[in-house]
Amino acid sequence: MTSLQKQIVQLNPFDDEEALVLGVKRIATNGRNKVFEVSGSGHKPRILKIDVENSRSRPHKLQIEQWAALKARAAGVLAPAYLKTGITSCGTAYSLTERLSGHSLTSSQIRTQIIRDLGLQLQMLSKIKLAGFGWLNPVSWQGTYSHWNSFLTDFFLEAHQKLSAMGAFTSGELEGIQQVVETKSPSLHVEKSSLVHRDLRPANILAESNRIVAILDWENAIAGDPLMDIAIFSLAWGCSKHTRHLLEAQGHTWNLQLQEKIGLYRIICGVAELAFRVKTGMRSQTLRSLILKDIQSIG
Numbered sequence: 001m002t003s004l005q006k007q008i009v010q011l012n013p014f015d016d017e018e019a020l021v022l023g024v025k026r027i028a029t030n031g032r033n034k035v036f037e038v039s040g041s042g043h044k045p046r047i048l049k050i051d052v053e054n055s056r057s058r059p060h061k062l063q064i065e066q067w068a069a070l071k072a073r074a075a076g077v078l079a080p081a082y083l084k085t086g087i088t089s090c091g092t093a094y095s096l097t098e099r100l101s102g103h104s105l106t107s108s109q110i111r112t113q114i115i116r117d118l119g120l121q122l123q124m125l126s127k128i129k130l131a132g133f134g135w136l137n138p139v140s141w142q143g144t145y146s147h148w149n150s151f152l153t154d155f156f157l158e159a160h161q162k163l164s165a166m167g168a169f170t171s172g173e174l175e176g177i178q179q180v181v182e183t184k185s186p187s188l189h190v191e192k193s194s195l196v197h198r199d200l201r202p203a204n205i206l207a208e209s210n211r212i213v214a215i216l217d218w219e220n221a222i223a224g225d226p227l228m229d230i231a232i233f234s235l236a237w238g239c240s241k242h243t244r245h246l247l248e249a250q251g252h253t254w255n256l257q258l259q260e261k262i263g264l265y266r267i268i269c270g271v272a273e274l275a276f277r278v279k280t281g282m283r284s285q286t287l288r289s290l291i292l293k294d295i296q297s298i299g
Contacts, residue, residue, distance in 0.1 A: 010089055013096055014043045037099060045099040046083065050092055060138035061219045062095045067141060068221035071195055076124045078214045102206035102213035109207050115242050117212040118205070119249020126226035126250065128195040133223050143223030148190050151224070152268060156181055159272040166278045168288065177267065177291070180299045184264050193223035200229045201236035231265030235290060263298045267291055
């Protein structure tokens with residue numbers, strides 16, 4: 001038995017002392033965690049997520065993930081059941097969820113029915129109202145900011161400063177990005193926050209037979225504007241082709257003002273994602289181009 005298997009056995013992933021861990025399969029992800037499928041005798045497989053990077057900087061990340069998924073499920077959103085969270089013998093946070101059928105969303109599955117399903121999921125999510133804005137406090141479950149724009153400013157400037165130090169953009173490009181965000185971001189003001197997934201990439205959406213099975217990975221959830229999730233989905237998809245359909249599925253009427261808001265969220269969230277990609281050596285040229293394209297469109 002490997003050291004990893006011994007560590008997993010110690011977690012008692014099936015809450016059954018007599019259950020044997022029969023297999024541990026690593027699941028490839030682009031995220032910040034190690035993810036495994038764990039099979040055991042007499043039990044359905046479970047998904048084990050181990051936070052190997054951010055336990056010190058965000059020690060409550062997986063706790064927030066479990067809480068957000070439970071809130072979403074209670075509102076009718078298709079989120080997985082989080083069965084267990086805790087700390088491993090090595091001091092890293094972990095979570096266990098049910099193993100669901102289906103596969104991550106692919107280009108061949110992006111059809112009208114899928115977009116309608118996703119729009120309905122986001123509509124239910126937007127009805128979960130929270131107090132405060134931004135990062136969630138793991139005790140009160142309120143946002144830690146009093147105003148949404150204050151959170152957005154800090155969120156954007158932190159990533160912007162990182163990109164400046166990394167040389168991901170020219171000084172002129174960085175100045176242009178900051179100018180557009182500072183000038184236009186007051187239009188993003190919202191009075192009341194909702195639960196926002198904040199990582200709504202196709203890879204985090206399980207689908208089967210042209211229907212959504214579940215929305216995964218709630219660890220980045222915040223209190224904020226539901227429009228941010230639509231912007232993140234369109235940014236991760238690489239285009240805004242389905243943005244209008246998602247908005248209409250939520251009951252919005254497409255107009256230029258709404259288009260600009262989505263574009264601003266794409267820029268702000270794109271800058272944050274790009275800072276992470278550059279730091280970890282992931283491919284970033286396409287995302288960089290999309291950010292500059294949105295700047296040109298809005299500016």
